[in-house]
Amino acid sequence: MVExxxxxxxxxxxxxxxxxxxxxxxxxxxxxxxxxxRLGRRSSYSLNIDAEWGGGKSFFLERFGxxxxxxxxxxxxxxxxxxxxxxxxxxxxxxxxxxxxALTSKxxxx
Numbered sequence: 001m002v003e004x005x006x007x008x009x010x011x012x013x014x015x016x017x018x019x020x021x022x023x024x025x026x027x028x029x030x031x032x033x034x035x036x037x038r039l040g041r042r043s044s045y046s047l048n049i050d051a052e053w054g055g056g057k058s059f060f061l062e063r064f065g066x067x068x069x070x071x072x073x074x075x076x077x078x079x080x081x082x083x084x085x086x087x088x089x090x091x092x093x094x095x096x097x098x099x100x101x102a103l104t105s106k107x108x109x110x
Contacts, residue, residue, distance in 0.1 A: 011063055021060070076093070
């Protein structure tokens with residue numbers, strides 16, 4: 001995962017100007033979640049990023065996740081190539097969610 005303390009540091013290795021896409025996507029998701037809350041619906045949101053192998057998905061999503069964390073969001077990051085060692089993909093997903101909330105609880109406990 002990317003180690004950085006500012007959004008500028010997160011995206012400093014970005015040679016294809018993906019930060020603009022990340023900013024757009026972040027604002028879109030935050031807006032959709034707010035709209036759902038106003039309508040009394042569940043406020044979670046799922047998104048699929050699809051590209052061919054080598055298309056930069058991991059690069060983009062690692063940085064996008066770190067940017068969202070800096071904004072105060074809980075991020076559960078799963079890289080199927082690295083994290084999926086079991087026959088059931090839900091194990092990797094649930095482990096990532098567990099790690100994300102464990103980190104959050106450590107940050108909020110005095």
